[in-house]
Amino acid sequence: MSFQFQRKSQSERERILLEKSEQFLACGIRSTTIRPGYNMIMKSGKGAHITDTSDNEYIDYLLGSGPMFLGHSHPAMVEAVRGRVDQGTSFLLTNDVAIELAEEIARVVPCAEQVTFHNSGSEATYYALRMARAYRGRDKMLKFEGAYHGMHDHALMSAQFTMEPADFPQAVSNSAGIPQQTSGDVLIAPFNDIERTVELIRKHADELACVMVEPMCRTFTPLPGFLEGLREVTRELDIPLIFDEVVTGFRLALGGAQEYYGVVPDLCAGAKAVTGGLPFGFVGGRRDIMELAGAKGYEQGNHVRLTGTYSGNVISTSVALALIKELQTPGLYEEVNRKGLRLKNALVEMLDHADIPATVIGEPTAFQPMFTSQEVIDHRSYLTIDWAKNFRLIELLMDRGIVKGQEKFFISTAHTDDDIDYTIDVLKDSMEELKKATF
Ligand SMILES: Cc1ncc(COP(=O)(O)O)c(C=O)c1O
Incomplete structure (x- = not known):
């Protein structure tokens, strides 16, 4: 079945855990964006999907900051x-x-x-x-x-x-x-x-x-x-x-x-x-x-x-x-690169079509949209990016059941073409909102 997402109301357990994490964890809550409404507490992961303590399942492009290249719990x-x-x-x-x-x-x-x-x-x-x-x-x-x-x-x-x-x-x-x-x-x-x-x-x-x-x-x-x-x-x-x-x-x-x-x-x-x-x-x-x-x-x-x-x-x-x-499974790198490239290229096309100044840089399994009209080749050109768009994209994706970190889209061998199709659809629907992003 195709991936679907309808956010469930916050469980009592997640509410309590959010409170406790502020109280007992010195770093507070680890989130991918900066607005507290998007805080969640994860409980499990399988393949390219992760689930929070309110039982919302997300397609995961954060992948624990990269390690889950073969997916969660391979x-x-x-x-x-x-x-x-x-x-x-x-x-x-x-x-x-x-x-x-x-x-x-x-x-x-x-x-x-x-x-x-x-x-x-x-x-x-x-x-x-x-x-x-x-x-x-x-x-x-x-x-x-x-x-x-x-x-x-x-x-x-x-x-x-x-x-x-x-x-x-x-x-x-x-x-x-x-x-x-x-x-x-x-x-x-x-x-x-x-x-x-x-x-x-x-x-x-x-x-x-x-x-x-x-x-x-x-x-x-x-x-x-x-x-x-x-x-x-x-x-x-x-x-x-x-x-x-x-x-x-x-x-x-x-x-x-x-x-x-x-x-x-x-x-x-x-x-x-x-x-x-x-x-x-x-x-x-x-x-x-x-x-x-x-x-x-x-x-x-x-x-x-x-x-x-x-x-x-x-x-x-x-x-x-x-x-x-x-990782030595024949064709593994070709296949994961194909899927990553499909998403990367689709993102380039959508940003271009929506007339949003941006470039998408990186390699097929680790890439990042940079919201700037400059070519991004180093830290100083990176500093010209529109941060409001960077954070808004994370929120727009999360609203539709997709987790992405502040930097890269990480692609795993566990992402399916269905995951990629769903993500492309969500991105398409997000472009107008993204255009308006301000802090
Ligand atoms: C390029 C690079 N080097 C080193 C590290 C540090 O690795 P760790 O978080 O496992 O200490 C990271 C973590 O993101 C990284 O991206």
């Missing part, structure tokens, strides 16, 4: 958990599944000769940075304006939340509680501006531990030559190039953005698409750098410490292993 993920959960979950000692998974990642991710396991994308970028620092014997990191690498102190600099950017390469802290001196260890460059970036890298080469980049920076796709240029200059100067593949890994292609765009970094950080939503992350990379985390590091007096109580636990690694196998 049978392979459920089976992987069930198949191991009664045989011990965490040992701190190397286990059989972790080795199998490491071998599999090394087989499919181009830069990964060796891997380490962690518990989130933030941990993965944090440890990749530490490895690079040890390898280079230098402290500073160069990242790009608008790029998000997680929640650790060095990552939360000039990320997408930055409304008032500073002059390059000055970093702007995005959170209270980060030591002031941290910003001095982070240099900021303009994404997609290879000349300016190479100039900054050359100027600061003696201080740099690494260059970290989201190969698709949020949804800014790399201009031809940008990633290649980064590769060239970092190779020449022997500065590790780190791809943050937390979003793009296993999503753009089995081998991630490095396979998709054809540029292989020295290190990469991965997480979301193979986690099934469980805590998991990994660093993969060149053997001579990765080895610093093991006996070689001790021998060289340059050992990188990065163990964690839950790192490589049997449940997360079993799920990742099962999902990587699942």
Whole structure:
């Protein structure tokens, strides 16, 4: 049956839970928009759909911010958990599944000769940075304006939340509680501006531990030559190039953005698409750098410490292993890209037809409408978007049973053509309202 949506009146349970979340959760209620009338408390997810505690079912394009690439509660993920959960979950000692998974990642991710396991994308970028620092014997990191690498102190600099950017390469802290001196260890460059970036890298080469980049920076796709240029200059100067593949890994292609765009970094950080939503992350990379985390590091007096109580636990690694196998189903990427592209192209057409100044950027399974007449290729052009339209779109979709985050439409292999058709119809009906959006 085709998807239908008629909002049910709020259940007593959801009303009470909303109150309690304000009372007991320090961050309050997590919502995709800013008007409180749209707050809801989720209770379950299956495939590409999620359900709230008033029993409203939504088509989900937030997908937990990306991890549910194969849909919620995918049978392979459920089976992987069930198949191991009664045989011990965490040992701190190397286990059989972790080795199998490491071998599999090394087989499919181009830069990964060796891997380490962690518990989130933030941990993965944090440890990749530490490895690079040890390898280079230098402290500073160069990242790009608008790029998000997680929640650790060095990552939360000039990320997408930055409304008032500073002059390059000055970093702007995005959170209270980060030591002031941290910003001095982070240099900021303009994404997609290879000349300016190479100039900054050359100027600061003696201080740099690494260059970290989201190969698709949020949804800014790399201009031809940008990633290649980064590769060239970092190779020449022997500065590790780190791809943050937390979003793009296993999503753009089995081998991630490095396979998709054809540029292989020295290190990469991965997480979301193979986690099934469980805590998991990994660093993969060149053997001579990765080895610093093991006996070689001790021998060289340059050992990188990065163990964690839950790192490589049997449940997360079993799920990742099962999902990587699942991703090798013939035709899977063609099919998910086809569906994503269908929605993306339909959105472009509708915005154009409705005469709404906008462009839709990103790749077929992670794209975003940008409400501006400018071409959006970096953070500064992103800042020209009409935020009222951005938020209004989320509300118009939610009114009709569709959940989307503030940034991307994430597409999963579980979205059906029926889901896409329904979404296109809703978008069509929303254009006139969207045009009028103001705060
Ligand atoms: C590109 C990128 N890197 C790192 C992270 C941090 O990952 P996590 O939330 O698992 O810590 C995210 C999270 O959204 C991300 O999008």
